[in-house]
Amino acid sequence: MSGLASGDVLAYCLGKPGAWQDEPWEGDVVAKVGEKIFAFLGGDSVGLKCGNNREEADELVDTYPEDVTKMAYIGRSGWNTIRLGGAVPDDEILELIDSSYETIVAKLPKSRRP
Template sequence: MRLTAGELLEHCLAKPGAWQDEPWEGDVVAKVGDKIFAFLGSGAAVGVKCGGNRDEADELVNTYPDDVWKSPYIGRSGWNTVRLGASVPDEELLELVDTSYETIVAKLPKAKRP
């Protein structure tokens, strides 16, 4: 059984301080504080922070070239888009979301961290 977009959103929102937003019509995101940690969009893929820079994020792209790609506009900062229900195992996808959340929380000012 593959992880659905709804289940992935539930996983995101179960994180301390996480909340759902729709900054662009039809594009759901998960935020902590005022920062996005997961772009859920239409539900076919998720955008997550996969490293501090492009080289780190490219490791995942190289591992799953058909199902992970550099996110438009923000990819240079280490963001990738991961196709749901494809070659990336669900467990790894959840770990990617967890790591993205932790990375974003660590960048928040201490007063805004959950």
């Protein structure tokens, strides 16, 4: 059983260098670095970039089929939704946040990286 709550996940995301909170759509909180989203935060889940493509992201879905799903619309680009409080351990969720953040930072122009 996971102990991470959505507030913990948001605080962890916002602790990253250059990270900031935005609400691009009413009621949808995201964490961004520069102008790019690295985490979608909502309710009891977090949406993260979990691979460079769908195949890489599907490894996590295959490992935790009850708690990880392909995100609508952007899932084909390697984004997954991870349910908090499920089978995915807290430390792994934090590692996935780190990885999503690092992937997005690497795509920013050098002048915009924190």
